[in-house]
Amino acid sequence: xxxxxxxxxxxxxxxxxxxxxxxxxxxxxxxxxxxxxxxxxxxxxxxxxxxxxxxxxxxxxxxxxxxxxxxxxxxxxxxxxxxxxxxxxxxxxxxxxxxxxxxxxxxxxxxxxxxxxxxxxxxxxxxxxxxxxxxxxxxxxxxxxxxxxxxxxxxxxxxxxxxxxxxxxxxxxxxxxxxxxxxxxxxxxxxxxxxxxxxxxxxxxxxxxxxxxxxxxxxxxxxxxxxxxxxxxxxxxxxxxxxxxxxxxxxxxxxxxxxxxxxxxxxxxxxxxxxxxxxxxxxxxxxxxxxxxxxxxxxx
Ligand SMILES: NC(=O)c1ccc[n+]([C@@H]2O[C@H](COP(=O)([O-])OP(=O)(O)OC[C@H]3O[C@@H](n4cnc5c(N)ncnc54)[C@H](OP(=O)(O)O)[C@@H]3O)[C@@H](O)[C@H]2O)c1
Numbered sequence: 605x606x607x608x609x610x611x612x613x614x615x616x617x618x619x620x621x622x623x624x625x626x627x628x629x630x631x632x633x634x635x636x637x638x639x640x641x642x643x644x645x646x647x648x649x650x651x652x653x654x655x656x657x658x659x660x661x662x663x664x665x666x667x668x669x670x671x672x673x674x675x676x677x678x679x680x681x682x683x684x685x686x687x688x689x690x691x692x693x694x695x696x697x698x699x700x701x702x703x704x705x706x707x708x709x710x711x712x713x714x715x716x717x718x719x720x721x722x723x724x725x726x727x728x729x730x731x732x733x734x735x736x737x738x739x740x741x742x743x744x745x746x747x748x749x750x751x752x753x754x755x756x757x758x759x760x761x762x763x764x765x766x767x768x769x770x771x772x773x774x775x776x777x778x779x780x781x782x783x784x785x786x787x788x789x790x791x792x793x794x795x796x797x798x799x800x801x802x803x804x805x806x807x808x809x810x811x812x813x814x815x816x817x818x819x820x821x822x823x824x825x826x827x828x829x830x831x832x833x834x835x836x837x838x839x840x841x842x843x844x845x846x847x848x849x850x851x852x853x854x855x856x857x858x859x860x861x862x863x864x865x866x867x868x869x870x871x872x873x874x875x876x877x878x879x880x881x882x883x884x885x886x887x888x889x890x891x892x893x894x895x896x897x898x899x900x901x902x903x904x
C-alpha cells in the first residue's frame with residue numbers, strides 16, 4: 605500500500621511519522637506499507653496547478669491522509685482567501701484526485717465547525733454552525749469532500765491539538781510560566797485536549813481495521829480527542845502542576861480576552877462512534893499530558 609501523508613512538518617504529520625517509525629521498529633504489520641510524507645516543499649496546497657503537478661508526477665496512492673491545513677485561527681480572519689484555498693479548495697481537489705486514483709481519503713477537521721452553544725458533547729450528526737473564518741473554511745472542506753466522495757473517505761474532527769512539536773498551548777504555557785508569576789487564562793471555553801500522538805495512533809489503527817479496508821463504504825465523520833472535559837484554565841493549571849512551575853493561574857472570561865476570531869464556548873465532542881467502530885485507544889487527557897510533558901522534559 606502506498607500511503608501519502610500531507611503536512612509532514614505539522615504537529616499531526618510529525619506525530620504520525622513518529623508512531624509509524626516506532627511501530628515499524630517493533631515489527632508491526634505496518635512494515636508492508638510505503639509511507640510518503642510531504643510538506644509544503646513537495647506538495648504546496650496554495651494553488652490548483654501545484655497540486656495537479658504533484659499528483660501527475662507521482663505514482664498512484666492507495667490512501668491519502670490529509671493533515672495539512674491553514675491552522676492560524678486569528679490570522680484567518682484577515683487571510684480569508686489563503687485559508688479557504690488550503691482548507692476548502694485544496695481539500696476539494698484532493699478528494700477529486702483520490703476518487704480518480706481510487707484511493708481512500710482520511711481528512712482531518714475541527715471542533716470549530718460548531719458554534720459551541722450546546723450544553724452537551726457534540727455528536728457527529730449535530731448541526732454545524734462555525735463562528736469564525738477558520739471554522740467556516742474547514743466546514744466547506746468537509747462538505748466538498750463529502751459531495752465528491754460519498755464513499756471511501758473519513759473525516760476526523762479533533763480539538764485542542766498539542767504535541768512535542770511546533771507551537772501549541774502546552775509549550776506556550778511552559779514558556780510563559782517561566783517568565784511570569786501569574787497568568788490569565790480563559791475558564792469559560794470547555795473542550796478536550798488532543799495529544800497528537802494519540803490521534804496519530806488512532807489513524808494508524810483505522811487504516812489497519814477491516815472495516816476501513818472495505819471498498820465503497822459510505823463516507824463517515826468521526827470525532828476524536830482525549831477523554832475528559834476541561835477549560836483552558838484547568839489545562840494551564842495541570843501543565844504547571846506537572847512541570848512544578850510556580851505560576852498562579854487566574855481564571856478570566858472570554859469577554860475579558862478579546863481575540864480577532866471568535867471562539868466557541870463548548871466544543872466537547874462525543875467519541876463513542878470512533879470507539880465503537882474502530883476500537884481506537886482514547887487515553888484520559890491527564891495521562892497523555894504527562895506523557896507529552898515527560899518527552900518535552902527529556903528534550904531539554
Ligand atoms: N492545532 C489544533 O489545535 C487543531 C484543532 C482542531 C483541528 N485541527 C486540525 O488538525 C489537523 C492537523 O493540525 P496540526 O495541529 O498538525 O496543524 P499544524 O501543526 O499547524 O500543521 C499544519 C501543516 O499544514 C501545512 N500547510 C499549511 N498550509 C499549507 C500549504 N499551502 N501547502 C502545504 N502545506 C501547508 C503547514 O506547513 P508549514 O509547516 O510549512 O506551515 C503545517 O506543517 C488540521 O487539519 C487542523 O485543522 C487542529
